[in-house]
Amino acid sequence: MHDTAILIGRFEPVHNGHLALLRHALAHAGQVIVIMGSAWQARSPKNPFTWTEREAMLRSALPEADRARMTVLPVRDYYNEARWVAAVRAAVQQHCAAGARIGLVGHFKDATSSYLRSFPGWDLMSVERQGSIDATAIRDAYFGAGPHDVAAALAPLADQMPASTLAFLQAFAGQPHYPALQEEWRMLRGYRASWAAAPYPPVFVTVDAVLRCQNHVLLIRRGQAPGRGQLAVPGGFIEQRETVWQSCLRELLEETHVQLPESRMRSALRAVTVFDHPDRSQRGRTITHAHYFDLEGDAFPPVQADDDAAEVQWVPVERIGELEEAFFEDHFHMLDHFLDITPRMGG
Structure with a gap:
């Protein structure tokens, strides 16, 4: 049993894979700290939601008793691993007692999971990946939807998300941000398609x-x-x-x-x-x-x-x-x- 379990993610948006990791953290520590990455970024197809919107999605998916044991801390990306690691450690330190046993919850999905090796002194609480869903697939379905087809576009993925996430996404589709993000998503998709046939991805x-x-x-x-x-x-x-x-x-x-x-x-x-x-x-x-x-x-x-x-x-x-x-x-x-x-x- 750990005193504090740390879960790091972007949660763009929250899906059942995130919740499986969060429930593991809650089951193995008295306190859970969620590091909400990509905080204070401008909205984009990769980072469409503010950190406070993502925190609300997480909390809405949990029972009240679990919400009370979870602290959400926003952290910038920095695009500099040393600065980011220092910022995460500094944020966690403010919420943990000296000598607390800290565990880091996660699994090695791909190269983006390398951060799990960046926190010596924290125990790795490894969890197998839950299903094959990831947030990219959800965002692609969401932004690829027609003007009135959001529910239908998300229907094939609905069982991979909590009901609160689905409700949030449908409500967000009525905001002015949504069509602007769709336009940008289509532009980026076309941009990448223009060089998809190259023998190597261009730099x-x-x-x-x-x-x-x-x-x-x-x-x-x-x-x-x-x-x-x-x-x-x-x-x-x-x-x-x-x-x-x-x-x-x-x-x-x-x-x-x-x-x-x-x-x-x-x-x-x-x-x-x-x-x-x-x-x-x-x-x-x-x-x-x-x-x-x-x-x-x-x-x-x-x-x-x-x-x-x-x-x-x-x-x-x-x-x-x-x-x-x-x-x-x-x-x-x-x-x-x-x-x-x-x-x-x-x-």
């Missing part, structure tokens, strides 16, 4: 420009899917005859009309960092080279939205944290890397 190379001036950062609002309407730093795909440096300057110019001499951009360059987490983009394996520039006390260069940008704006650095849920993919974490927006917890 895309992109560039991003983090441009700082007078303690403001230049941000765009994306004008097209994926991420239509979400905040991002200027950037895009590298072209065949360009270096990453040339691509970065071109994308910055095309999307924001920032026109500064190349010599000034070179003197303002503070760092170039590669962001290559396998899950950073839903379009496929995408590696970006983020260039961090600081113009310090220069006058703000004139800007104008163009190309893929619907809007461009200078945003004070101190406001970035409050906008976290509005950012496309890992762009908030890119800014966090350069600007130290969230607290560092070691790692």
Whole structure:
């Protein structure tokens, strides 16, 4: 018997496989802590629900007595395993007594389960996978439904979900978020289909420009899917005859009309960092080279939205944290890397 059992997941949405793991945790520990991953992400086909919506789904599927023994803690993705592990440990530590015996509940499904090896000192409470259902199949059925066919689309999978999840999904389909997520899901599906016949899955190379001036950062609002309407730093795909440096300057110019001499951009360059987490983009394996520039006390260069940008704006650095849920993919974490927006917890 453990003092505390930890269950880590995204629960997008909650299904019977999640509940089997949760019931195992409840049966073998007095306290259960659920680490709710992908917290504070902008809505997307992979992360369609807020962490509070997912917590409500979990609680609705449990008897009242079990709800009282469960604590749900939201944790960011970070796209950096060392930072994520440190954040999980720090969150758990605040809710456990010193010397508590802690168990980590899970099973090795695929490469995404490697995190189970990242917590030495916690006992692995291994549980066999319950059935073959996963959340991806549910999301694909859900977003592939016709305007009035949500119930019919989910019917073949209904016995794999608690009734509370089905009720939530049907109610959510009446919200404005749902058709927007469907549109994005269809776009991403078509995007991946366009290279499905390639002999190997492609690896895309992109560039991003983090441009700082007078303690403001230049941000765009994306004008097209994926991420239509979400905040991002200027950037895009590298072209065949360009270096990453040339691509970065071109994308910055095309999307924001920032026109500064190349010599000034070179003197303002503070760092170039590669962001290559396998899950950073839903379009496929995408590696970006983020260039961090600081113009310090220069006058703000004139800007104008163009190309893929619907809007461009200078945003004070101190406001970035409050906008976290509005950012496309890992762009908030890119800014966090350069600007130290969230607290560092070691790692």
